[in-house]
Amino acid sequence: MLLDTPVRLGVQLQPQHVSYAQLRDAVLRLEDAGVDILFNWDHFFPLSGDPDGLHFESWTMLGAWAEQTERVEFGALVNCNSYRNPDLQADMARTIDHISAKGGDTGRFIFGTGAGWFQRDYEEYGYDFGTPGSRLRDLSKGLERITKRWDELNPPPTRRIPILIGGSGEQKTLRLVARYADIWHSFVAPDHLAHKVAVIERWGEEDGHDTSGIVMSNELGRHDTAAADALFDAGVRLFTIGFRGPDYDYDLITRWLAWRDAKNGTA
Template sequence: MTSSSLRPVRIGVQIAPQHSTYTEIRDTLTTLEELGVDVAFNWDHFYPLSGDPEGTHFEGWSMLAAWAEQTTTIEFGPLVTCNTYRNPDLLADMARTVDHISAKNGAAGRLIFGIGSGWFERDYDEYGYEFGTVGQRLDALAEAMPRIESRWSKLTPPPTRKIPVLIGGGGEKKTLRIVAKHADIWHSFADTETLERKLGILRSHCEEIGRDFDEIEISTGASVRAGVGSSDTDALDAQHALGATLFTLGISGPGLDASQVTDLLAWRDAKNAD
């Protein structure tokens, strides 16, 4: 990947697969692609994370396969898939298959492989996975990443491109070291002050293992509530100044309100024109 100083700003939108019909989700994805959003995300859970805990919810990877077929230009992926819900080799094969489904008109696939260690205990309890401890789940992620990468090299056919790996989470001793070793994109889930500190820690991990820090794209959350040019863009500007270039807005049903997207796209275009 290019140096962060040369990397363009991108806008992502995470469509929460909860409290909506699938028709609403599908139509929203079409709108986002038409608007020029760079990346569409869902998530990998089995129950709603907000609102009515017994509300409507859909499984993420089945949805991503449908998105691969539906879309033609937008990149997409889970933000993020839970490592311990599936055998790592199977997960690699699933991702490779979705990557191929998304390859259109002679271009490579468009999947971004977002992954994390997992945290939502209800998923584990209801589906029969062992929850364990935070440390155990992070150790499992560290063990899974080489298996996933190895499986991609063995599959026939292989992925259409080097599938970009996004790792989400900010644990300073384990997560950020896994990011340094394996990620093309780090999603921070952090405010500006926290992001600045964690970027320094990530840089140190990269130096320790001989990885070029600038190979890793920095991803973070985004919102614009009062329009471009308002004080509400200050956090975006500050995080961009720190090196963040992928900014993702989360939307959820009921309603799937994407009204902030056009302002975010205008902010993106202004930054990229500088």
């Protein structure tokens, strides 16, 4: 795993129970504050609180963020492979990548993806829910098509779009991480990370993929700095935190940015 990289802070703006004006304002404030990555999530209904409360769609929002922001990287944590044709996903990602490229720079889009799990999304929008195994098989096939399509699009992406894959299942998910991921995201505890990394490395060796450049990502959640320190010592370099509105706690982000800067020696 790649350890020689700065600590970064990603903030997942939950697209639920807020107006879009509030989300737009939060994006500006978080970029100005200095966060490294902005995420949303790819669902059609709230995941907590009123199940029929306000909610907005992921990819449309990401296109707006691409135009609205100037510096911050961004993406979904994570896209659901089941909801869109893989080749369409590749084209959407490439287009958002180009939208986000400002002043001749490369794009800032991160393609975070996963197999999907929220049954209500599937049932109400008419997708086949299948099984965890079938959804992971679809993800494997989808990633193959997505990466192939990126090589065929005209114009191509402005850069090799980073792929983030979430999950910790050792037989299927971590094999996909070894094969495709630039970032591996999980909720794995610090004392279990070394084992998971060894699994990823074994899959890489078996399938002929170099896994040394993968960045480990983990969720801060309600962790304190001691727990975050333990994750850092275990090799995590991207830390994400869910950010819930409408009463956004910007002081929380300021504290974690100070912790990030201390780790990077830039405080």
